[in-house]
Amino acid sequence: MDIDEWEHELTDEIPELPELHDNVITPELPLDPHDRPQQPHDSHQKIECKGELTEEIFELHDNVNITPVLHDDVNITPVLHDNVNIKPELHDNVNIKPELHDNVNIKPELHDNVNITPELHDNVNITTELHDNVNITPELPLATIRQHDRPQQPHDSHQKIEWKEDELTEEIFKDFWRKGYPFLLKETSTRLSNELWTPEYFKTKYGETKCECVDCKTGLIHAMNVQKFFDGFEDINARFIHQGEYPCLKLKDWPSTDDFANVFPNHFQDFMNALPFKEYTTRQGVLNLANRLPKDINRPDLGPKMYNAYGSEDSDGGNGTTNLHLDMTDAVNMMAYAPNVNNRLEHEQLKPSAAVWDIYHFSDLPRIRRFLRKVAKERDLLIDHPIHDQCFYMDSTLRKRLLVEEGVSGWRIYQNPGDVVFVPAGCAHQVCNYTSCIKVAVDFVSPEGVARSYIISNQFRKLTHNHKRKKDILQLPVILYHSWTTSFTKQ
Ligand SMILES: O=C(O)CCC(=O)C(=O)O
Structure with a gap:
């Protein structure tokens, strides 16, 4: 692709996703147009079983540390109570559906094809290092729900x-x-x-210089001198007042x-x-x-x-x-x-x-x-x-x-x-x-x-x-x- 085509792709309304390799920029394909979030049933991948399926159901109590190493095709449905730490190393095709209570820390290192569908309560931390094809569909606050289809990027x-x-x-x-x-x-x-980079220095040397300050909240520009701006640098009572309030000022383009x-x-x-x-x-x-x-x-x-x-x-x-x-x-x-x-x-x-x-x-x-x-x-x-x-x-x-x-x-x-x-x-x-x-x-x-x-x-x-x-x-x-x-x- 020559540079003009490349530039054209990048300025289109459809997302431009150049990926930087060694001195080369290759734009990625456009995004899928849909916005369907990951669904719980997407994780149902293993549909054929030969009788090798085992099930372990256990209930964990307070102050318990577990470091299990889980192997293929294991289903676990634990009910976890307070102050439980789990550091599992999970391997392929493992399904976990824990119901987690307060103060539970999970730090799993997850490998391929692992599905976790926890229902989480207060103060639960999950710090995962995720590998390929891992789906987590927890019921979490807004911030962690995935609604996008952005693939992992090198950066x-x-x-x-x-x-x-x-x-x-x-x-x-x-x-x-x-x-x-x-x-x-x-x-x-x-x-x-x-000595050179202090409010005192600028006040002494340039105090009388006129300057413009922008209010970071409203964008309004206030004219004053450098002395007035730096007077209020560390002393809120010495600040410039506008309509009864102290604007949050930024000295604009000075000099x-x-x-x-x-x-x-x-x-x-x-x-x-x-x-x-x-x-x-x-x-x-x-x-x-x-x-x-x-x-x-x-x-x-x-x-x-x-x-x-x-x-x-x-x-x-x-x-x-x-x-x-x-x-x-x-x-x-x-x-x-x-x-x-x-x-x-x-x-x-x-x-x-x-x-x-x-x-x-x-x-x-x-x-x-x-x-x-x-x-x-x-x-x-x-x-x-x-x-x-x-x-x-x-x-x-x-x-x-x-x-x-x-x-x-x-x-x-x-x-x-x-x-x-x-x-x-x-x-x-x-x-x-x-x-x-x-x-x-x-x-x-x-x-x-x-x-x-x-x-x-x-x-x-x-x-x-x-x-x-x-x-x-x-x-x-x-x-x-x-x-x-x-x-x-x-x-
Ligand atoms: O410090 C700031 O307020 C802005 C700095 C900045 O944007 C820059 O150096 O490019």
Whole structure:
């Protein structure tokens, strides 16, 4: 399939499901059109018996640990009581129909053709490692009922998303980047300066500067100065008040007009020094294809860019801090500052981190888009593109629905000061600050991500004529042309 056909497939209304193999992208077949959920009788597979069928019925009482190894063609109908732990290793053609009561933990490792149809009560945890052809049809809360037909994807196995600097070799990085897997580098050693990136510093140096702040809940823009915004960073009583309420403010595009390097030269240098994987992430990096543009060509603005905002909520009804969106470029985002836990607002002290990210793989885009179009319809919202419009923050309810209705779950990445998040080109992502945070990010164009960048740039091009993301700010064809011509001279 040539690149045009491929691109056409991907932008069709019918889901686009490219799957990334070694440097090759092959779109998957369209989804089945039906939405029939798995039914209990689907699990009735073994219909011929020779008399080998045995039945064991037993009743288990409190505080019992069982580690059975179950073999083929065994039926068990246990009635389980409180505080029972079961760790069975199940083999082929085993049917289990337990009735489970409170505080029961099950951690089975399941093999082929195993059917489990439990009726579950309160506080039951099931942590299964599932192999092929395993059906679980429990009566569970909404979040775990499967209503979708999304097949298992290779990126579902990308589970280790937090890495220490000395663990993540360049080889692993390249592999993740090729596959479009996001990750977090924990507490990097080349930390940003403790003096430069504080609310006090910005107040002292730029306090009088006028700025615009957006209310993360209403989208309303409030004009103020930098001093006022940072006064309220850790002190709720010093916050800007609108109609009797404290809006959850985000300092918008600051500095908005000029290059970050000109406005904050010291911060720029400090950030460049701290960046990991410099060959990719810095302006000099040879694997940052954006650097291949000749000096006399207008360079695309890839940042750095600061993200400064107060704490928000990601639970039901929460608006987060930055709505779901995706970028044509790869990005690296470092948290420079958040108040010490003791200095946070009371409810913020209970949160697991300073900020939380939800990042979705590129190949899940069509399903996310289809799901959010449905939500927009339910809410009578007129939209062009549910991700490129940046009009949704998916709160806990929407995230659960996305999992149930489309089978898509993102990676949840928890970020604290010193932590660096890597977001591959084309991965939809949203951010919720749990407390006030200063972050700094820069975009780059890697050889590994350029095919995804190309697809996204074509999606942007097809948006309605005055859409804010329509403009080709990256000029990818120009970058690619110069990458090719310079590849003979640069190392
Ligand atoms: O931190 C935020 O609020 C948004 C960051 C972000 O979206 C990015 O760096 O691409």
